[in-house]
Amino acid sequence: MCAMNSHSHELLAVATLTILAVVSPGADFAMVTRNSLLHGRRAGLLSALGVAAGVQLHVLYTMLGVGLLLRNAPEWLGVIRLAGAAYLVVVGWTTFRAGPAREGALAASAGLGPWAAWRMGFLTNALNPKTTLFVVSVYTQVVSAGTPLWQQAAYGGFMSVAHLVWFATVTFLFSEPRLRARLMARQQGVNRAIGGVLVGLGVWLAVG
Numbered sequence: 001m002c003a004m005n006s007h008s009h010e011l012l013a014v015a016t017l018t019i020l021a022v023v024s025p026g027a028d029f030a031m032v033t034r035n036s037l038l039h040g041r042r043a044g045l046l047s048a049l050g051v052a053a054g055v056q057l058h059v060l061y062t063m064l065g066v067g068l069l070l071r072n073a074p075e076w077l078g079v080i081r082l083a084g085a086a087y088l089v090v091v092g093w094t095t096f097r098a099g100p101a102r103e104g105a106l107a108a109s110a111g112l113g114p115w116a117a118w119r120m121g122f123l124t125n126a127l128n129p130k131t132t133l134f135v136v137s138v139y140t141q142v143v144s145a146g147t148p149l150w151q152q153a154a155y156g157g158f159m160s161v162a163h164l165v166w167f168a169t170v171t172f173l174f175s176e177p178r179l180r181a182r183l184m185a186r187q188q189g190v191n192r193a194i195g196g197v198l199v200g201l202g203v204w205l206a207v208g
Helices: 002-023 027-039 041-063 066-071 074-097 105-111 114-126 129-142 149-174 177-184 187-207
Strands: none
Touching (some): 002 129, 002 149, 027 041, 027 149, 041 114, 041 129, 074 114, 074 129
16 A cells, blocks of 8 residues: 555656646747747647657656766766757747748748658757756656656656647647738748747757
8 A cells, every 4th residue: 555655646746747847838849839830730740749759768768777877977968958959049040030931921831841840849859958857857856766667668658648748739729720820921020039939948058
């Protein structure tokens, strides 16, 4: 009974921390929003799938023990941080400089292929040291060393599913046809706003 209560408390802690981390605005939110608005629902959903896959990467190397190495080797976390920051700045600057679509505001939906949309979501999450620290902290401070491997893997699966569900919701919101049409009617302003946010996040990540 004591072990069952312990695992119940552990599950509740993992679920609570994951949900709080997922809904906190950040680079993943900005990237999924960008692709949903500028390229449509399919691109947004594929980016959400990429984010969920990125979470699994963090979970995998943490369960293999690499997470502890990263946590205790600031130079490697610094490399990840700078790579992620550079990626956000490049995507943000490209978005900021992009002009309106010539053949109607919604014509931009053809500009991002499935692989590119997934890859953007994956890289944004995989190169985010904040996600690294979150996953490592959960597995080292919340999950017991005696927790079975299958249960630890299930926690990782929950983290990915939570990210997918949340960012799929974000996608459906920002790709809603009427909202998207209104925003894309002011596409250049939208490009600059989203691009500015991504560049700002990249700079913040680099100096944070």
